[in-house]
Amino acid sequence: MSEKVYAWLLRLYPASFRERYGEEALQLFRDRARDEKGLVRRLRLWLDLVADLAISVPREYYYFEPELLGASADQRLGGIPSFVVIEGGSPRPGALFSGGVLTMLVVTTCSFFLSQAGPYTRRRVFTAASSQSHRYKDSSAFGGQASPTGAEGGNGTSPFGRSVVGGKAGEMSNSQTEALPPDSPDSQPPTQLPEDAGNASIFHAARGHATVDATERHRVIHAAAANLKQYYVYPEIARKTSDALLAHEKNGDYNAVKDGGVLADLLTKHMRDASQDMHLDVLYSREPLRDPPLRASPESIQRYREFIEHNNCTFAKVEILPHHIGYLKLNSFPDLSVCEATARAEMNRLNDAAAIIFDLRENRGGDPDMVMLLAAYLFDHPEYMYNPREDTTQKSWTRSPVPGNKLADKPVYILTSGWTSSAAEHFSYDLKMLKRATLVGETTSGAAHSGVFHRIDEHFGMGIPETKPINPFSKNDWAGVGVEPDEKVKAADALEAAIKLAQAKLRK
Amino acid sequence: MPKQKLNPLPSAAFQILLALVDEDLHGYGIMRRVEDQTEGRMRLGPGTLYSSIRSLLEAKLIEEIDARADAGAGSERRRYYRLISAGRKLVRSEAERIADLLRVARSKKILRGAHV
Numbered sequence: 001m002s003e004k005v006y007a008w009l010l011r012l013y014p015a016s017f018r019e020r021y022g023e024e025a026l027q028l029f030r031d032r033a034r035d036e037k038g039l040v041r042r043l044r045l046w047l048d049l050v051a052d053l054a055i056s057v058p059r060e061y062y063y064f065e066p067e068l069l070g071a072s073a074d075q076r077l078g079g080i081p082s083f084v085v086i087e088g089g090s091p092r093p094g095a096l097f098s099g100g101v102l103t104m105l106v107v108t109t110c111s112f113f114l115s116q117a118g119p120y121t122r123r124r125v126f127t128a129a130s131s132q133s134h135r136y137k138d139s140s141a142f143g144g145q146a147s148p149t150g151a152e153g154g155n156g157t158s159p160f161g162r163s164v165v166g167g168k169a170g171e172m173s174n175s176q177t178e179a180l181p182p183d184s185p186d187s188q189p190p191t192q193l194p195e196d197a198g199n200a201s202i203f204h205a206a207r208g209h210a211t212v213d214a215t216e217r218h219r220v221i222h223a224a225a226a227n228l229k230q231y232y233v234y235p236e237i238a239r240k241t242s243d244a245l246l247a248h249e250k251n252g253d254y255n256a257v258k259d260g261g262v263l264a265d266l267l268t269k270h271m272r273d274a275s276q277d278m279h280l281d282v283l284y285s286r287e288p289l290r291d292p293p294l295r296a297s298p299e300s301i302q303r304y305r306e307f308i309e310h311n312n313c314t315f316a317k318v319e320i321l322p323h324h325i326g327y328l329k330l331n332s333f334p335d336l337s338v339c340e341a342t343a344r345a346e347m348n349r350l351n352d353a354a355a356i357i358f359d360l361r362e363n364r365g366g367d368p369d370m371v372m373l374l375a376a377y378l379f380d381h382p383e384y385m386y387n388p389r390e391d392t393t394q395k396s397w398t399r400s401p402v403p404g405n406k407l408a409d410k411p412v413y414i415l416t417s418g419w420t421s422s423a424a425e426h427f428s429y430d431l432k433m434l435k436r437a438t439l440v441g442e443t444t445s446g447a448a449h450s451g452v453f454h455r456i457d458e459h460f461g462m463g464i465p466e467t468k469p470i471n472p473f474s475k476n477d478w479a480g481v482g483v484e485p486d487e488k489v490k491a492a493d494a495l496e497a498a499i500k501l502a503q504a505k506l507r508k
Numbered sequence: 509m510p511k512q513k514l515n516p517l518p519s520a521a522f523q524i525l526l527a528l529v530d531e532d533l534h535g536y537g538i539m540r541r542v543e544d545q546t547e548g549r550m551r552l553g554p555g556t557l558y559s560s561i562r563s564l565l566e567a568k569l570i571e572e573i574d575a576r577a578d579a580g581a582g583s584e585r586r587r588y589y590r591l592i593s594a595g596r597k598l599v600r601s602e603a604e605r606i607a608d609l610l611r612v613a614r615s616k617k618i619l620r621g622a623h624v
Contacts, residue, residue: 013555017558017559017562020558020562021554021558021561021562024535024554024558024586024587025535025554025555025557025558026538026554027535027536027586028535028554029554031536032536032539048551048553048556049554049606051553052552052553052556053553053555055553056553056555056556056559057553057555059557059559060555063559063563309609
């Protein structure tokens with residue numbers, strides 16, 4: 001029996017070794033087994049053998065099968081995989097059977113875990129969004145108009161854990177691209193916001209984990225107060241808010257604050273309390289802010305274009321559900337200059353739908369021009385769309401009617417989650433206020449992104465609105481509070497709920 | 509890579525060469541001889557033994573001689589190994605190297621007890 005066990009263990013050696021010395025090794029085992037009887041000596045024999053195997057098997061492969069070591073390097077040559085035959089003979093039928101069983105086992109195990117991964121990821125997205133939405137409400141000014149791209153940038157952590165400030169975070173969050181898109185030069189606001197995703201990602205990832213001393217605290221407070229007076233669009237409120245910050249400082253309200261993130265949040269709260277403007281914001285970054293910020297390189301712009309085109313402009317799903325309900329899952333509002341044709345084609349595919357559902361649950365924002373383009377399909381006349389980031393101009397009206405479009409009078413449902421941000425909130429908020437769409441899902445993240453970014457020092461910056469858009473719907477928009485859905489359900493259940501609502505409506 | 513594996517000479521290979529100085533031995537015989545000459549401190553397992561033997565054969569330090577019936581262990585025919593002149597030269601120079609080391613160690617009085 002023990003000889004059989006050792007014979008089996010000998011299979012661990014390379015074939016060349018087994019062929020040449022396998023029989024002799026087995027003979028040596030027999031000799032020792034014959035001479036070393038008794039429990040203790042037999043135990044010692046097996047200990048010797050196990051130690052010998054542990055040392056000599058790897059050495060045999062190391063010295064006599066160097067192909068094994070070289071194989072991984074060869075595979076990288078020119079990107080062409082190479083294979084090395086290290087066993088000369090044909091495998092035994094038993095080995096083939098064992099290999100087959102093992103392969104099935106591995107594939108089954110991998111398939112099982114992959115099938116589990118899908119729902120887990122989605123749950124994580126929505127949970128993260130819900131739990132973090134409040135946190136991002138406090139930080140809207142770092143994206144949006146502050147974005148160098150002029151886009152309503154997603155401002156926060158992507159579903160994959162990336163943090164993005166400014167730029168088309170929607171695309172990035174859903175697709176893990178690193179490229180930041182450009183926008184037309186004329187839409188670039190005067191901004192100091194860092195442009196590259198790497199730099200931009202620091203704001204949230206690094207918030208609130210480093211100490212500030214009294215000197216820096218004093219400097220930040222006074223810089224914030226001065227910036228307000230200099231840049232805020234309403235001088236009277238700017239003065240009042242600025243005075244409030246200095247008064248808080250005088251009262252010693254900041255003396256106990258040692259954490260940069262906490263100081264930023266407290267300043268934000270005090271500014272908003274004094275001004276009643278939820279677009280004002282101070283943010284803290286543990287990593288140093290670049291000064292001047294990087295500009296998007298032509299390469300990154302090109303990468304963005306290629307990425308976005310490759311991903312169907314983030315139109316993740318466009319289909320007709322039963323009862324002729326059109327379903328459009330849009331994971332960002334992509335750059336109009338790149339994606340207009342795609343957007344029009346996808347909207348045309350839904351032209352015969354009896355109702356339309358926009359799924360924006362994973363949409364972190366993007367280009368306001370794309371918001372206007374899609375909204376244009378929902379009206380038969382030009383309609384004013386409020387955008388907190390831009391002064392009211394001719395561009396604030398949709399270019400409706402769209403020739404050939406049949407969707408202008410069809411019921412519209414928008415699915416939202418705590419993750420829905422920025423341009424996606426712009427779309428949802430206006431259509432809700434215009435009573436053109438029914439929002440189904442969760443309250444959105446509250447990222448209006450209407451401030452222009454001003455760097456205070458290496459770690460602090462602030463967003464200050466510099467435009468006076470007209471909001472005909474309400475005093476405050478979604479900044480800091482999010483857009484409330486008409487039908488509040490969990491984000492994961494929103495599609496089902498919207499379909500039921502649409503069916504009920506269509507039956508009438 | 510295999511060419512490098514006897515430089516420096518591993519202790520198992522050195523002990524095998526030493527074991528073959530007096531007579532030709534088969535694998536098990538070498539293992540027992542090494543055990544004796546190291547007073548039980550080294551018991552070469554089959555893997556280590558034959559791996560070392562292969563290296564010594566490739567380096568032409570020992571040679572394989574025709575299998576013959578072993579009088580002491582039944583009638584199995586076994587391969588025997590014999591030290592050849594290059595191996596003898598190497599084992600001598602290795603022994604001298606160790607002896608030199610011993611002399612240095614003795615002069616520094618780091619060895620206790622009788623002269624080694």
